[in-house]
Amino acid sequence: MKLGYVILYVQDVEAAVVFYERAFGLTRRFVHESNQYAEMETGATALAFVSESLAGSHGFSFRASRSTELAAAVELALTTPDVPAAFEVAVAAGAAAVSAPKTKPWGQTVAYVRDLDGFLVELCTPMG
Numbered sequence: 001m002k003l004g005y006v007i008l009y010v011q012d013v014e015a016a017v018v019f020y021e022r023a024f025g026l027t028r029r030f031v032h033e034s035n036q037y038a039e040m041e042t043g044a045t046a047l048a049f050v051s052e053s054l055a056g057s058h059g060f061s062f063r064a065s066r067s068t069e070l071a072a073a074v075e076l077a078l079t080t081p082d083v084p085a086a087f088e089v090a091v092a093a094g095a096a097a098v099s100a101p102k103t104k105p106w107g108q109t110v111a112y113v114r115d116l117d118g119f120l121v122e123l124c125t126p127m128g
Contacts, residue, residue: 009052019094026041029041079124
């Protein structure tokens with residue numbers, strides 16, 4: 001098995017794509033003409049967005065993520081050599097600051113923000 005996609009169910013796919021472009025410098029790989037599905041270039045594993053309305057048609061229930069509620073018990077981690085700069089760019093683009101950059105005991109620099117839908121995004125230096 002290989003991890004193929006990380007898919008976030010969002011209120012507005014196009015808004016999520018534009019936000020991730022501005023906040024994190026990602027580029028769009030594919031946006032379906034319906035604006036119900038999109039993929040971002042993130043390396044070997046794609047980050048994808050699906051509209052909540054389309055996700056609801058899959059035949060199962062889910063709890064929608066909202067910025068006004070506690071973050072879900074999951075995070076999306078994006079690596080960068082300059083976490084403080086990435087944190088500032090993300091916040092300027094509309095991300096909610098959660099935890100400013102800190103160097104952890106193992107030497108990694110880590111910060112946290114939340115995206116437009118309230119998903120937790122870790123900004124961190126690569127390990128190894």
